[in-house]
Amino acid sequence: MPELPEVETIVRKLKSGEKDFPRIIGEEIKSVDILWERSLAFPSILEAKTTLMGKSVIDVSRRGKFIIIEMDQVYLLIHLRMSGDLLVLPPGKSIDIYHHRFILHFLSGKDLIFNDPRKFGRVWLVTNPDEVTSKLGPDPLNDNFSPELFHEMLLRKKRQLKPLLMDQTFLAGMGNIYTDEALYLAKLHPLRIASSLSMNESHALHHAIQTVLNEGIDRNGASIDWVYRGGDFQNHFKVYQRKGAPCQHCGIIIEKTIVGQRGTYYCPECQKI
DNA sequence: CCTGAAACCTGTCTGC
DNA sequence: TGCAGACAGGTTTCAG
Numbered sequence: 587m588p589e590l591p592e593v594e595t596i597v598r599k600l601k602s603g604e605k606d607f608p609r610i611i612g613e614e615i616k617s618v619d620i621l622w623e624r625s626l627a628f629p630s631i632l633e634a635k636t637t638l639m640g641k642s643v644i645d646v647s648r649r650g651k652f653i654i655i656e657m658d659q660v661y662l663l664i665h666l667r668m669s670g671d672l673l674v675l676p677p678g679k680s681i682d683i684y685h686h687r688f689i690l691h692f693l694s695g696k697d698l699i700f701n702d703p704r705k706f707g708r709v710w711l712v713t714n715p716d717e718v719t720s721k722l723g724p725d726p727l728n729d730n731f732s733p734e735l736f737h738e739m740l741l742r743k744k745r746q747l748k749p750l751l752m753d754q755t756f757l758a759g760m761g762n763i764y765t766d767e768a769l770y771l772a773k774l775h776p777l778r779i780a781s782s783l784s785m786n787e788s789h790a791l792h793h794a795i796q797t798v799l800n801e802g803i804d805r806n807g808a809s810i811d812w813v814y815r816g817g818d819f820q821n822h823f824k825v826y827q828r829k830g831a832p833c834q835h836c837g838i839i840i841e842k843t844i845v846g847q848r849g850t851y852y853c854p855e856c857q858k859i
Numbered sequence: 860c861c862t863g864a865a866a867c868c869t870g871t872c873t874g875c
Numbered sequence: 876t877g878c879a880g881a882c883a884g885g886t887t888t889c890a891g
Contacts, residue, residue: 589884624867651885667885669869685869704868706885745861754886761884810884812870847863849882 588666590726590759591802592814593651596672600646600653600698608676610655613692614642625687625700627708634711638662638690650722650758654715663710663718664700669813670707673699703813722758726795737788740780748776749846751795760795763808763826766851768794770825775859776845776852825851 588596603609618635620626626634641657648654653672655662664672675681677695688700688709700709710718723739724731739757743750750756751765760768769776771794774787783791802808807817810827820827824834829842829851838855 592884665885667867668883669885702868703870704883704885706868708886743860749862752885763884808884811872813884847865848885 588651588670588814589761589764589802589807590648590651590799591764591805591819592807592817593648593653593666593759594803595807595817596666597646597648597653600655600672600674603674606676606679607674608696610643610674610692610696610698611645612642613694613696613698615639615657615690616693617691619689619691620687621683621689622687622702622705624705625702625707625709626711628710628712637711649715649719650725650754651761652715652719652722659713661712661715663712663715665708666702667704667706667708669704670700670702671814673701675699719758721755723754723756725758726760727799731792733789733792736792737783737785740783740788740791743780745780746776746845747774747778747780747791748848748850750780752846752848757795759799762848762850763823764795764798764802766826767798767824770794770851770853770857771797773856775857776843776850777859825853827851 599607600610615638618638620631623631637660641660643655643657645656651665653664675697685701685703686699687702690698700707712718747769748765751760772791774791802819805817805819808819809815809817810820825840828840831840833840833853833856836853836855838853840851841854842849842851844850
């Protein structure tokens with residue numbers, strides 16, 4: 587389920603809490619369960635459990651699609667990949683452990699659960715988040731991500747726009763849905779070569795990226811199929827999963843193709859190459 | 860540097 | 876009803 591808006595939504599819930607999802611700031615760890623060993627990317631299970639015991643949560647933040655849980659002298663990083671999700675159970679509440687991979691039990695009785703049916707998600711325990719996130723490109727919602735910077739970044743790349751925008755070392759946070767939506771908003775074909783964009787086209791794409799991400803966050807992310815629930819953005823897609831439906835701008839039928847092994851939706855009239 | 864394919868996984872949906 | 880095959884919000888690795 588997770589692209590930047592879905593991850594941001596989860597981070598905000600972890601920090602502030604809401605009904606049936608209590609906050610975890612200040613919570614002290616009593617014990618750790620690791621139910622699928624490969625979910626822990628680093629370090630060893632023994633070392634992770636030993637280190638985490640007795641630590642308290644100081645803050646929760648996001649870098650690209652990584653969730654960063656700060657504790658004393660150590661950081662827990664979580665990447666949800668394709669099917670991961672986080673939930674926090676109030677004291678006394680339990681749930682079927684189907685697909686649970688990693689659990690932090692807090693002294694208060696709350697549980698932080700990493701649920702991940704497809705087992706692609708990963709957890710890291712490191713003393714410095716940079717050990718995991720240093721290769722990421724700029725965050726598209728960060729103040730330092732200016733239209734001018736973006737244009738310079740694009741000029742240096744002779745790559746197709748769609749795979750480039752999804753490359754986390756280029757830009758951190760875009761995934762398949764929001765990339766298609768942003769390219770549609772900017773009226774750019776997914777196969778356009780990045781270095782061929784004019785200043786106006788770069789700026790339009792910059793604006794489109796921030797617009798779709800902010801709308802996604804405002805709507806608490808997108809819920810699709812059986813994986814993620816809670817968000818509303820799926821009801822506002824302009825092209826994603828709208829193959830065969832008319833473009834809201836020109837009325838031409840939305841098409842689907844494959845780009846970089848990913849299903850790609852676009853309007854052949856509004857997004858000419 | 861860039862592209863495409865395969866691998867890592869389970870669940871759901873479609874079509875025969 | 877059953878079953879094979881396609882497909883799914885991501886990333887890494889490898890061949891060319």
